[in-house]
Amino acid sequence: MTYVSAHLRKLIIERANQRCEYCLFPGSAALFSFEMEHIIAEKHRGTTEAENLALACPYCNRAKGTDLGSIDPETGKLTPFFNPRTQKWSDHFQMNGAEIAPLTAEGRVTVVILQFNQSERLEERKRLISAGQYS
Ligand SMILES: [Zn+2]
Structure with a gap:
Protein backbone atom coordinates (compact mmCIF):
# COMPACT_ATOMS: atom_id res chain seq x y z
CA MET A 1 0.00 0.00 0.00
CA THR A 2 1.45 3.32 -1.07
CA TYR A 3 2.08 5.96 1.56
CA VAL A 4 -0.48 8.79 1.50
CA SER A 5 1.13 12.07 2.58
CA ALA A 6 -0.27 14.08 5.49
CA HIS A 7 -1.17 16.87 3.05
CA PHE A 34 -11.19 6.05 8.59
CA GLU A 35 -9.04 4.88 5.74
CA MET A 36 -7.72 6.26 2.49
CA GLU A 37 -9.46 4.07 -0.05
CA HIS A 38 -8.21 3.61 -3.60
CA ILE A 39 -11.33 3.75 -5.80
CA ILE A 40 -9.39 1.88 -8.48
CA ALA A 41 -7.19 -0.40 -6.40
CA GLU A 42 -3.44 -0.20 -6.83
CA LYS A 43 -3.60 -3.81 -8.01
CA HIS A 44 -5.50 -2.49 -11.05
CA ARG A 45 -3.00 0.34 -11.53
CA GLY A 46 -5.04 2.92 -9.62
CA THR A 47 -2.93 5.88 -8.57
CA THR A 48 -2.43 7.42 -5.14
CA GLU A 49 -3.79 10.81 -6.16
CA ALA A 50 -6.72 12.87 -4.93
CA GLU A 51 -8.92 11.91 -7.89
CA ASN A 52 -8.55 8.19 -7.13
CA LEU A 53 -8.84 8.37 -3.34
CA ALA A 54 -11.93 8.40 -1.16
CA LEU A 55 -12.43 8.54 2.58
CA ALA A 56 -13.93 5.23 3.68
CA CYS A 57 -14.94 3.66 6.95
CA PRO A 58 -13.18 0.36 7.69
CA TYR A 59 -16.42 -1.60 7.04
CA CYS A 60 -16.74 -0.29 3.49
CA ASN A 61 -13.02 -0.37 2.75
CA ARG A 62 -12.54 -3.98 3.89
CA ALA A 63 -15.67 -5.20 2.15
CA LYS A 64 -14.66 -3.50 -1.11
CA GLY A 65 -11.05 -4.71 -0.99
CA THR A 66 -9.51 -4.54 -4.46
CA ASP A 67 -12.82 -5.15 -6.22
CA LEU A 68 -13.98 -2.65 -8.85
CA GLY A 69 -17.55 -3.86 -9.22
CA SER A 70 -19.76 -6.91 -9.24
CA ILE A 71 -22.62 -8.65 -11.02
CA ASP A 72 -25.81 -6.62 -10.75
CA PRO A 73 -28.35 -8.90 -9.03
CA GLU A 74 -31.16 -7.55 -11.26
CA THR A 75 -29.60 -7.59 -14.72
CA GLY A 76 -26.79 -10.12 -14.29
CA LYS A 77 -24.40 -7.60 -15.87
CA LEU A 78 -20.90 -6.78 -14.69
CA THR A 79 -21.30 -3.35 -13.10
CA PRO A 80 -18.78 -0.96 -11.53
CA PHE A 81 -19.23 0.26 -7.97
CA PHE A 82 -20.48 3.73 -7.18
CA ASN A 83 -17.58 6.15 -7.73
CA PRO A 84 -17.62 9.00 -5.20
CA ARG A 85 -15.32 11.11 -7.41
CA THR A 86 -17.43 11.06 -10.56
CA GLN A 87 -20.94 10.28 -9.28
CA LYS A 88 -23.34 11.87 -6.83
CA TRP A 89 -24.43 9.77 -3.81
CA SER A 90 -28.08 10.84 -3.97
CA ASP A 91 -28.33 9.78 -7.63
CA HIS A 92 -27.47 6.20 -6.63
CA PHE A 93 -28.80 5.71 -3.09
CA GLN A 94 -31.48 6.91 -0.74
CA MET A 95 -32.07 6.49 2.94
CA ASN A 96 -35.04 4.30 3.74
CA GLY A 97 -35.14 4.67 7.49
CA ALA A 98 -31.74 3.37 8.59
CA GLU A 99 -31.38 1.29 5.46
CA ILE A 100 -29.45 2.51 2.42
CA ALA A 101 -31.55 1.65 -0.63
CA PRO A 102 -29.98 1.51 -4.09
CA LEU A 103 -31.51 3.49 -6.96
CA THR A 104 -29.29 2.25 -9.81
CA ALA A 105 -27.27 -0.76 -10.93
CA GLU A 106 -24.10 0.84 -9.52
CA GLY A 107 -26.00 1.44 -6.30
CA ARG A 108 -27.16 -2.19 -6.14
CA VAL A 109 -23.70 -3.74 -6.51
CA THR A 110 -22.27 -1.24 -4.01
CA VAL A 111 -24.97 -1.91 -1.39
CA VAL A 112 -24.51 -5.67 -1.71
CA ILE A 113 -20.71 -5.97 -1.85
CA LEU A 114 -19.90 -3.20 0.63
CA GLN A 115 -22.55 -4.73 2.94
CA PHE A 116 -24.21 -1.40 3.74
CA ASN A 117 -27.23 -3.01 5.36
CA GLN A 118 -25.55 -5.78 7.32
CA SER A 119 -27.50 -6.10 10.60
CA GLU A 120 -24.85 -4.67 12.97
CA ARG A 121 -24.28 -1.70 10.67
CA LEU A 122 -28.04 -1.09 10.49
CA GLU A 123 -28.28 -1.12 14.29
CA GLU A 124 -25.39 1.31 14.59
CA ARG A 125 -26.95 3.58 11.95
CA LYS A 126 -30.30 3.51 13.79
CA ARG A 127 -28.56 4.63 16.98
CA LEU A 128 -26.77 7.45 15.15
CA ILE A 129 -29.98 8.58 13.44
CA SER A 130 -31.83 8.81 16.76
CA ALA A 131 -28.87 10.74 18.21
CA GLY A 132 -29.06 13.14 15.25
CA GLN A 133 -25.54 12.20 14.15
CA TYR A 134 -26.36 10.64 10.83
CA SER A 135 -28.17 12.75 8.28
ZN1 LIG B 1 -18.63 3.27 4.95
Missing part, protein backbone atom coordinates in the same frame (compact mmCIF):
# COMPACT_ATOMS: atom_id res chain seq x y z
CA LEU A 8 -3.14 14.51 0.80
CA ARG A 9 -4.85 12.83 3.78
CA LYS A 10 -6.00 16.21 5.06
CA LEU A 11 -7.41 17.11 1.64
CA ILE A 12 -9.29 13.78 1.36
CA ILE A 13 -10.76 14.06 4.88
CA GLU A 14 -11.89 17.66 4.37
CA ARG A 15 -13.27 17.03 0.89
CA ALA A 16 -15.35 14.14 2.30
CA ASN A 17 -16.61 16.34 5.13
CA GLN A 18 -15.20 13.66 7.50
CA ARG A 19 -17.74 11.05 6.39
CA CYS A 20 -17.36 7.71 4.69
CA GLU A 21 -17.97 8.54 1.03
CA TYR A 22 -19.77 5.22 0.52
CA CYS A 23 -22.09 4.66 3.50
CA LEU A 24 -21.92 8.25 4.88
CA PHE A 25 -20.87 7.04 8.33
CA PRO A 26 -19.85 10.21 10.22
CA GLY A 27 -16.20 10.29 11.28
CA SER A 28 -17.20 12.33 14.34
CA ALA A 29 -19.13 9.30 15.68
CA ALA A 30 -16.49 6.72 14.83
CA LEU A 31 -14.34 5.00 17.43
CA PHE A 32 -12.06 3.77 14.66
CA SER A 33 -10.02 5.68 12.13
Whole structure:
Protein backbone atom coordinates (compact mmCIF):
# COMPACT_ATOMS: atom_id res chain seq x y z
CA MET A 1 0.00 0.00 0.00
CA THR A 2 1.45 3.32 -1.07
CA TYR A 3 2.08 5.96 1.56
CA VAL A 4 -0.48 8.79 1.50
CA SER A 5 1.13 12.07 2.58
CA ALA A 6 -0.27 14.08 5.49
CA HIS A 7 -1.17 16.87 3.05
CA LEU A 8 -3.14 14.51 0.80
CA ARG A 9 -4.85 12.83 3.78
CA LYS A 10 -6.00 16.21 5.06
CA LEU A 11 -7.41 17.11 1.64
CA ILE A 12 -9.29 13.78 1.36
CA ILE A 13 -10.76 14.06 4.88
CA GLU A 14 -11.89 17.66 4.37
CA ARG A 15 -13.27 17.03 0.89
CA ALA A 16 -15.35 14.14 2.30
CA ASN A 17 -16.61 16.34 5.13
CA GLN A 18 -15.20 13.66 7.50
CA ARG A 19 -17.74 11.05 6.39
CA CYS A 20 -17.36 7.71 4.69
CA GLU A 21 -17.97 8.54 1.03
CA TYR A 22 -19.77 5.22 0.52
CA CYS A 23 -22.09 4.66 3.50
CA LEU A 24 -21.92 8.25 4.88
CA PHE A 25 -20.87 7.04 8.33
CA PRO A 26 -19.85 10.21 10.22
CA GLY A 27 -16.20 10.29 11.28
CA SER A 28 -17.20 12.33 14.34
CA ALA A 29 -19.13 9.30 15.68
CA ALA A 30 -16.49 6.72 14.83
CA LEU A 31 -14.34 5.00 17.43
CA PHE A 32 -12.06 3.77 14.66
CA SER A 33 -10.02 5.68 12.13
CA PHE A 34 -11.19 6.05 8.59
CA GLU A 35 -9.04 4.88 5.74
CA MET A 36 -7.72 6.26 2.49
CA GLU A 37 -9.46 4.07 -0.05
CA HIS A 38 -8.21 3.61 -3.60
CA ILE A 39 -11.33 3.75 -5.80
CA ILE A 40 -9.39 1.88 -8.48
CA ALA A 41 -7.19 -0.40 -6.40
CA GLU A 42 -3.44 -0.20 -6.83
CA LYS A 43 -3.60 -3.81 -8.01
CA HIS A 44 -5.50 -2.49 -11.05
CA ARG A 45 -3.00 0.34 -11.53
CA GLY A 46 -5.04 2.92 -9.62
CA THR A 47 -2.93 5.88 -8.57
CA THR A 48 -2.43 7.42 -5.14
CA GLU A 49 -3.79 10.81 -6.16
CA ALA A 50 -6.72 12.87 -4.93
CA GLU A 51 -8.92 11.91 -7.89
CA ASN A 52 -8.55 8.19 -7.13
CA LEU A 53 -8.84 8.37 -3.34
CA ALA A 54 -11.93 8.40 -1.16
CA LEU A 55 -12.43 8.54 2.58
CA ALA A 56 -13.93 5.23 3.68
CA CYS A 57 -14.94 3.66 6.95
CA PRO A 58 -13.18 0.36 7.69
CA TYR A 59 -16.42 -1.60 7.04
CA CYS A 60 -16.74 -0.29 3.49
CA ASN A 61 -13.02 -0.37 2.75
CA ARG A 62 -12.54 -3.98 3.89
CA ALA A 63 -15.67 -5.20 2.15
CA LYS A 64 -14.66 -3.50 -1.11
CA GLY A 65 -11.05 -4.71 -0.99
CA THR A 66 -9.51 -4.54 -4.46
CA ASP A 67 -12.82 -5.15 -6.22
CA LEU A 68 -13.98 -2.65 -8.85
CA GLY A 69 -17.55 -3.86 -9.22
CA SER A 70 -19.76 -6.91 -9.24
CA ILE A 71 -22.62 -8.65 -11.02
CA ASP A 72 -25.81 -6.62 -10.75
CA PRO A 73 -28.35 -8.90 -9.03
CA GLU A 74 -31.16 -7.55 -11.26
CA THR A 75 -29.60 -7.59 -14.72
CA GLY A 76 -26.79 -10.12 -14.29
CA LYS A 77 -24.40 -7.60 -15.87
CA LEU A 78 -20.90 -6.78 -14.69
CA THR A 79 -21.30 -3.35 -13.10
CA PRO A 80 -18.78 -0.96 -11.53
CA PHE A 81 -19.23 0.26 -7.97
CA PHE A 82 -20.48 3.73 -7.18
CA ASN A 83 -17.58 6.15 -7.73
CA PRO A 84 -17.62 9.00 -5.20
CA ARG A 85 -15.32 11.11 -7.41
CA THR A 86 -17.43 11.06 -10.56
CA GLN A 87 -20.94 10.28 -9.28
CA LYS A 88 -23.34 11.87 -6.83
CA TRP A 89 -24.43 9.77 -3.81
CA SER A 90 -28.08 10.84 -3.97
CA ASP A 91 -28.33 9.78 -7.63
CA HIS A 92 -27.47 6.20 -6.63
CA PHE A 93 -28.80 5.71 -3.09
CA GLN A 94 -31.48 6.91 -0.74
CA MET A 95 -32.07 6.49 2.94
CA ASN A 96 -35.04 4.30 3.74
CA GLY A 97 -35.14 4.67 7.49
CA ALA A 98 -31.74 3.37 8.59
CA GLU A 99 -31.38 1.29 5.46
CA ILE A 100 -29.45 2.51 2.42
CA ALA A 101 -31.55 1.65 -0.63
CA PRO A 102 -29.98 1.51 -4.09
CA LEU A 103 -31.51 3.49 -6.96
CA THR A 104 -29.29 2.25 -9.81
CA ALA A 105 -27.27 -0.76 -10.93
CA GLU A 106 -24.10 0.84 -9.52
CA GLY A 107 -26.00 1.44 -6.30
CA ARG A 108 -27.16 -2.19 -6.14
CA VAL A 109 -23.70 -3.74 -6.51
CA THR A 110 -22.27 -1.24 -4.01
CA VAL A 111 -24.97 -1.91 -1.39
CA VAL A 112 -24.51 -5.67 -1.71
CA ILE A 113 -20.71 -5.97 -1.85
CA LEU A 114 -19.90 -3.20 0.63
CA GLN A 115 -22.55 -4.73 2.94
CA PHE A 116 -24.21 -1.40 3.74
CA ASN A 117 -27.23 -3.01 5.36
CA GLN A 118 -25.55 -5.78 7.32
CA SER A 119 -27.50 -6.10 10.60
CA GLU A 120 -24.85 -4.67 12.97
CA ARG A 121 -24.28 -1.70 10.67
CA LEU A 122 -28.04 -1.09 10.49
CA GLU A 123 -28.28 -1.12 14.29
CA GLU A 124 -25.39 1.31 14.59
CA ARG A 125 -26.95 3.58 11.95
CA LYS A 126 -30.30 3.51 13.79
CA ARG A 127 -28.56 4.63 16.98
CA LEU A 128 -26.77 7.45 15.15
CA ILE A 129 -29.98 8.58 13.44
CA SER A 130 -31.83 8.81 16.76
CA ALA A 131 -28.87 10.74 18.21
CA GLY A 132 -29.06 13.14 15.25
CA GLN A 133 -25.54 12.20 14.15
CA TYR A 134 -26.36 10.64 10.83
CA SER A 135 -28.17 12.75 8.28
ZN1 LIG B 1 -18.63 3.27 4.95
